[in-house]
Amino acid sequence: MSDKRVTMKDIAKEAGVSTATVSYVLNYSEKEKISHETRMHIFEVANKLKYVPNMNAKTLASQRSYLVGIIINMEGRNKKSKIYQYYDLSREIQRNLYPKGYDVVLLPAKEMEKDIVIGQKRSLDAVFIFDMDEERLKTIANRFYVPAIFIEGYVEDPIFCKILTDYEKVLQIAEKQLGNSFYVVMEDHFNKNVYETISKRIPPKDIFVNRYDSSLIQFLREHHNQKGLVIGELLGMQVENYADNRNISVVVNSEKDIMLLPDTKVIIVSNKKKAEKAVEIMDRLLRLDNTNEVERVTYIRPEWRDN
Missing domain, CATH: 3.40.50 (Rossmann fold)
Known part of the structure; x- marks a missing residue:
């Protein structure tokens, strides 16, 4: 499929589901009840096939690509229970980006150097990076000349914005x-x-x-x-x-x-709040809106319910 644009139909065939199900998942529709396992499987197949949404119309109308990358560390030590949290947070970020006209490309990084090069070839306006060690965070950040916002990952360099659980x-x-x-x-x-x-x-x-x-x-x-x-x-x-x-x-x-x-x-510890804050910071960085005043470290405070 390298010479042919990957479509939702291709993803549906590979995943063994209907094209409608793929559309619901990739467009983050809540109209249909789709299990978390099916959602995760479709995301994984879409990433495997290197699916990219059609952004030509948006790109021609603006200097921006209206495409945002989410880099997820998919090394072998990450178990499914943790990957589920990644996809849930990705969904919340997409929900915040969609009304602004953005689409999201998930970039699961198993082979870091190879997979990040693929991400570089896409015209991204910003990237969100989930839970990586400081050495790799620096490596990735130096590869992208767009705002890079780290979620649950910490790097000492104050130039980068971090969103962390308290x-x-x-x-x-x-x-x-x-x-x-x-x-x-x-x-x-x-x-x-x-x-x-x-x-x-x-x-x-x-x-x-x-x-x-x-x-x-x-x-x-x-x-x-x-x-x-x-x-x-x-x-x-x-x-x-x-x-x-x-x-x-x-x-x-x-x-x-x-x-x-x-x-x-x-x-x-709300993924919704993490996503809202991440997109708010992205907006300010893209607008060059007093970037020196943008919070470099934001802690998401937990709430509790005693049953």
Whole structure:
């Protein structure tokens, strides 16, 4: 398909779904109920086939391409529970960009050098970059001469804008919900600051990092009848299968459509707020609107609901 423009029909054939389903997913329509697994599969196929929306009309009418890239670290250590969070955040960003006339291209980076070169060939107005280590963040940022906004990734250089979860506040809320002693179950973040912040409060033996070589079941057995903070809704659903849900609090990314048991305590770190802030910063940087006054570090503060 390298000599032929990839269409939604091509994606539908490869994914084994209808063209209408592909259209609903890629246009982020909420009119039809489509499972998260199907959405993720369609996004993955679209990226595999290097699908690019038709932006010719918009580009001719403006010097901008009206195309924004989202770079997602897809290395092998990222498990599906974490990738789900990436796609949910991508969807929220797209929802904020669509009324402004922008389309989004997902750039999942498995082979960093190769995949970023592909992104460079597209005329992007800005890029959002999810959870990468500082060395790679710098490498990527130096490849793009457009605003680069990091979400859940930290780089010391003050020229770059970062949007981060306020994990210190998350731990404070967890103390109110669970008491002074609790374990933590979390994803394997490339941003080392996340683990460092948590480990200042929680002993390493009480922190489970969701890697392929680690056993969540074994960890929960070792912490039987203890209280725990779980960061991530899909991880929370897994923990509910092996621990008393009354003893856990789960960090989720939306106050709506929560998939956990009704009486599980939750802490909300809104992907909607992350997306709104990211697009607001992008707008100001593109307009060159007092760029020196644009916040370089924005912390998204959590909210909580005690069921």
